[in-house]
Amino acid sequence: MRKITLPLLAAGVSVTLTACLDTQQQDAKVTIKKNPYPSSYQPLAQQQTLIKNATVLTGTGEKLDNTDVLLQGGKIAQLGKGISASGAMEVDGTGKWLTPGIIDVHSHLGVYPSPSVGSHQDGNEMTSPNTSEVWAEHSVWPQDPGFEAARAGGVTSLQILPGSANLFGGRGVTLRNVPSVTMQGMKFPDAPYGLKMACGENPKRVYGDRKELPSTRMGNMAGYRAAWAEATEYKRAWDKYERDYAAGKNPQAPERDLTLDTLKGVLDGEILIHNHCYKAEEMAMMIDLGKEFNYHSGTFHHAIEAYKIAEPLAENGNCAAMWPDWWGFKMEAYDMVQENVAIVDAVKNSCAIVHSDSDSTIQRLNQEAGKILYRAKESGFALTEADAVGWITLNPAKSLGISDKTGSVEVGKNADVVLWNRNPFSVYAQAEQVFVDGAKVYDRIDEKYQAKSDFLLGQK
Amino acid sequence: MKLLKTPLSRVALFLSAGISAATLAIGSASAQPLAITHAKVHTVTGQGVLTDATVIIEDGKILAINPQALPAGLAAERIIDARGKTITPGFINSFNQLGLVEVSAVGESQDSREKKADITFDPSLAFNPRSSLIPYSRKGGITRNLVAPGGGDSIFKGQAFAVDLSGEFDSVVKNALGVYVVVGGKSKGSRAFDLQTLWHKLEDRQKALAKEKTKQEAKEKANKDDKSKKDNNGDKEPKRDELILDALLAGEKPLFVKANRASDLLQLIKLKQAFKLDLVLVGAADAALVAKQLAAAEIPVVINALRNLPESFDAMHTSLTSPATLTAAGVKVVLNTSGDTHNLYQLRFTAGNAVANGLSATQALASITANAADVFHLDAGRIAVGQAADLVLWSGDPFELSTRVEKMWIAGEEVGTSSRQDALRERYISKSTLPKAYVK
Numbered sequence: 001m002r003k004i005t006l007p008l009l010a011a012g013v014s015v016t017l018t019a020c021l022d023t024q025q026q027d028a029k030v031t032i033k034k035n036p037y038p039s040s041y042q043p044l045a046q047q048q049t050l051i052k053n054a055t056v057l058t059g060t061g062e063k064l065d066n067t068d069v070l071l072q073g074g075k076i077a078q079l080g081k082g083i084s085a086s087g088a089m090e091v092d093g094t095g096k097w098l099t100p101g102i103i104d105v106h107s108h109l110g111v112y113p114s115p116s117v118g119s120h121q122d123g124n125e126m127t128s129p130n131t132s133e134v135w136a137e138h139s140v141w142p143q144d145p146g147f148e149a150a151r152a153g154g155v156t157s158l159q160i161l162p163g164s165a166n167l168f169g170g171r172g173v174t175l176r177n178v179p180s181v182t183m184q185g186m187k188f189p190d191a192p193y194g195l196k197m198a199c200g201e202n203p204k205r206v207y208g209d210r211k212e213l214p215s216t217r218m219g220n221m222a223g224y225r226a227a228w229a230e231a232t233e234y235k236r237a238w239d240k241y242e243r244d245y246a247a248g249k250n251p252q253a254p255e256r257d258l259t260l261d262t263l264k265g266v267l268d269g270e271i272l273i274h275n276h277c278y279k280a281e282e283m284a285m286m287i288d289l290g291k292e293f294n295y296h297s298g299t300f301h302h303a304i305e306a307y308k309i310a311e312p313l314a315e316n317g318n319c320a321a322m323w324p325d326w327w328g329f330k331m332e333a334y335d336m337v338q339e340n341v342a343i344v345d346a347v348k349n350s351c352a353i354v355h356s357d358s359d360s361t362i363q364r365l366n367q368e369a370g371k372i373l374y375r376a377k378e379s380g381f382a383l384t385e386a387d388a389v390g391w392i393t394l395n396p397a398k399s400l401g402i403s404d405k406t407g408s409v410e411v412g413k414n415a416d417v418v419l420w421n422r423n424p425f426s427v428y429a430q431a432e433q434v435f436v437d438g439a440k441v442y443d444r445i446d447e448k449y450q451a452k453s454d455f456l457l458g459q460k
Numbered sequence: 461m462k463l464l465k466t467p468l469s470r471v472a473l474f475l476s477a478g479i480s481a482a483t484l485a486i487g488s489a490s491a492q493p494l495a496i497t498h499a500k501v502h503t504v505t506g507q508g509v510l511t512d513a514t515v516i517i518e519d520g521k522i523l524a525i526n527p528q529a530l531p532a533g534l535a536a537e538r539i540i541d542a543r544g545k546t547i548t549p550g551f552i553n554s555f556n557q558l559g560l561v562e563v564s565a566v567g568e569s570q571d572s573r574e575k576k577a578d579i580t581f582d583p584s585l586a587f588n589p590r591s592s593l594i595p596y597s598r599k600g601g602i603t604r605n606l607v608a609p610g611g612g613d614s615i616f617k618g619q620a621f622a623v624d625l626s627g628e629f630d631s632v633v634k635n636a637l638g639v640y641v642v643v644g645g646k647s648k649g650s651r652a653f654d655l656q657t658l659w660h661k662l663e664d665r666q667k668a669l670a671k672e673k674t675k676q677e678a679k680e681k682a683n684k685d686d687k688s689k690k691d692n693n694g695d696k697e698p699k700r701d702e703l704i705l706d707a708l709l710a711g712e713k714p715l716f717v718k719a720n721r722a723s724d725l726l727q728l729i730k731l732k733q734a735f736k737l738d739l740v741l742v743g744a745a746d747a748a749l750v751a752k753q754l755a756a757a758e759i760p761v762v763i764n765a766l767r768n769l770p771e772s773f774d775a776m777h778t779s780l781t782s783p784a785t786l787t788a789a790g791v792k793v794v795l796n797t798s799g800d801t802h803n804l805y806q807l808r809f810t811a812g813n814a815v816a817n818g819l820s821a822t823q824a825l826a827s828i829t830a831n832a833a834d835v836f837h838l839d840a841g842r843i844a845v846g847q848a849a850d851l852v853l854w855s856g857d858p859f860e861l862s863t864r865v866e867k868m869w870i871a872g873e874e875v876g877t878s879s880r881q882d883a884l885r886e887r888y889i890s891k892s893t894l895p896k897a898y899v900k
Binding site: 149 | 562563564565566593647766767768769770771772773775776777800801802803805806809812813815816859860861862863864881882884885888889896
């Protein structure tokens with residue numbers, strides 16, 4: 001990890017030495033652009049759409065039978081029975097189910113795209129235990145055919161994360177799942193950034209093999225703590241600069257450090273933590289680490305052992321993003337239970353998420369949630385489809401800091417919805433129509449709404 | 461003798477199965493028979509689905525279907541009333557490392573690979589029937605599995621073997637069942653060399669065999685002329701790899717080739733035709749492009765119905781509809797799960813997804829039972845008299861997420877599905893004043 005310099009008084013001696021004088025003329029204020037690669041996303045062409053008589057799972061725990069949903073101006077305009085809207089395109093939802101658009105909080109589409117060839121391995125900057133300076137968005141290949149496949153599975157938003165080789169892997173980015181030539185064209189407007197952290201076996205293996213810190217779990221913790229200590233100093237230096245400048249002084253801005261910019265963003269509460277962390281004892285330590293350095297430890301991903309600490313997770317406001325059944329590929333994934341999500345979900349104020357981390361299962365997050373729903377019911381959990389849908393819609397939206405905009409079928413929210421040909425927790429269920437901001441982005445029957453990646457075009 | 465309500469049609473079925481009434485006098489048989497009654501039986505045979513049917517199991521085999529009466533003196537606890545629920549043959553998965561790998565990243569628990577492994581590599585010696593993956597896999601209704609070697613640097617990865625999922629120490633059903641070869645694009649080198657290696661290996665052995673045969677005939681002729689000479693003196697014993705190649709060339713052992721690109725599949729069709737092999741293609745991502753040729757050459761394919769991304773330049777045309785396309789073209793399709801062995805239980809969901817994408821439910825069921833049994837030469841996969849009694853009683857549609865296994869039998873023995881994962885769940889949802897470690 002780089003040592004930061006605090007050149008508050010070191011440079012520009014003749015001018016700035018007198019900066020402490022109250023009457024000094026100020027240099028232009030140094031500010032760091034927080035969003036230098038801004039979203040250029042525009043909703044696709046849209047038409048007012050009225051879906052009639054569907055079974056609606058709202059994502060907020062409700063199931064509404066024979067209900068109409070009006071999508072207008074990119075928003076869910078009305079929800080109820082007997083809605084009519086002149087000029088709206090009507091879709092008969094009889095026998096069909098409508099859910100919020102699916103949100104995957106953990107994807108590597110675009111950074112580990114198909115085809116999975118060496119030139120496409122852009123998701124893991126395995127060169128230092130702390131690469132908080134890298135941003136996944138700078139690796140995203142928007143032509144990854146995986147985006148189309150995920151869209152056919154009802155995925156409307158997804159977070160692209162860097163990989164898990166490092167203690168700090170870099171920034172993640174939240175995307176709208178729409179076809180675009182540029183990453184910016186997919187970027188979810190105003191979604192917070194995420195910082196990927198990783199516990200456990202990956203960092204200690206990658207760096208341990210190089211005889212570098214960390215080679216142990218205690219080395220992992222030492223690495224996090226050293227980084228947060230540096231980030232704290234960096235933030236203090238910037239805060240002082242801001243304070244002094246506001247006081248009319250002419251301080252010198254701290255030297256810019258891209259790595260620490262990201263960590264400072266977390267300490268400032270602007271960047272959310274997404275922590276690859278499997279084991280109960282490690283998640284508990286990561287919660288304490290957040291408290292030691294005064295930030296929130298965010299969402300635990302791949303949280304195989306979350307069921308062992310369901311209560312502390314809820315008490316501390318941590319989300320846990322889990323699979324129904326992946327296990328056994330390493331020791332930290334050995335204690336899998338299929339009801340993990342349900343056990344976490346059963347605690348008050350919990351935030352249980354089903355995530356994919358896969359270009360294949362992202363296409364079937366509904367089935368992934370279904371597996372949990374039914375296994376948990378067999379084990380005595382009182383759960384319904386209305387509960388299970390929140391694991392792949394509203395809870396991931398909360399985790400990503402976008403639940404004010406999407407994640408549920410509620411009037412005023414973005415019209416991100418999926419119309420399924422049947423109960424979405426059936427193995428036979430298929431998304432028939434998918435809408436993002438009220439615009440149809442996928443239609444299983446109408447080829448006009450089936451985008452195809454440049455890469456696949458013309459392949460014989 | 462407890463009498464069943466037996467419609468005439470059932471009697472007819474029973475008789476058509478070729479069992480005489482005398483066979484039913486089994487009171488003196490060594491093992492206690494078991495009767496499953498009132499079941500919806502998916503036979504995966506020409507008999508189709510039998511409703512309100514009865515299946516009698518004895519000595520690990522299916523003794524009778526819809527007999528005129530239950531065996532005499534059958535104890536009440538040996539009669540299972542299925543109450544109209546579905547019974548299928550146990551499902552068969554394949555080409556994974558079940559029992560060879562406990563935790564993939566823990567080298568010491570990994571026995572599927574060896575750098576120097578070649579065609580003779582027989583990993584069945586390492587099979588661990590007590591692996592925690594096995595009871596968990598039974599949750600998917602899997603009763604048998606074809607385990608494939610991970611192999612080493614050679615294209616010949618070694619020999620596949622079949623196991624049942626009873627968890628018993630004798631659960632390797634058949635070792636050295638077939639040879640597993642992998643060809644296709646690789647980061648260094650050419651697939652042409654690998655295809656050539658495979659071809660040459662077979663061709664060289666075939667020539668050597670022909671030569672030996674000529675020599676042998678000449679010798680026999682000479683021996684006939686000179687009766688004083690002893691036969692076969694000084695003949696070389698074939699080497700281990702040669703014996704395996706001989707079995708392939710004689711069509712006694714299947715050759716399983718993992719390949720994906722359509723052009724590779726066409727090369728392998730030629731290989732089959734040249735050497736009259738019992739060839740099975742595995743992976744076969746782009747098989748739908750050459751479905752007609754595969755059907756004409758009678759080559760079965762083992763595919764994962766969930767592969768649908770252009771994951772490499774060998775797999776540019778994978779599709780969720782491939783199982784349906786291939787089946788419609790007349791290819792015998794076997795579905796499997798690819799990826800990590802730990803979730804081979806998902807086979808039934810794979811089949812369900814294939815149905816959602818155009819395969820009929822009947823074809824999907826056959827693809828994980830009868831087709832697999834035929835292609836892997838296993839005595840299983842159908843509910844028919846004389847077959848191994850691998851049966852699963854389901855709470856509903858076997859492919860649905862909401863369904864679970866209620867009961868299952870492997871070679872006639874009832875097995876449970878309770879796994880280590882269930883014990884962990886129970887521990888952590890139970891209430892206790894002591895730490896969870898005391899909950900057992």
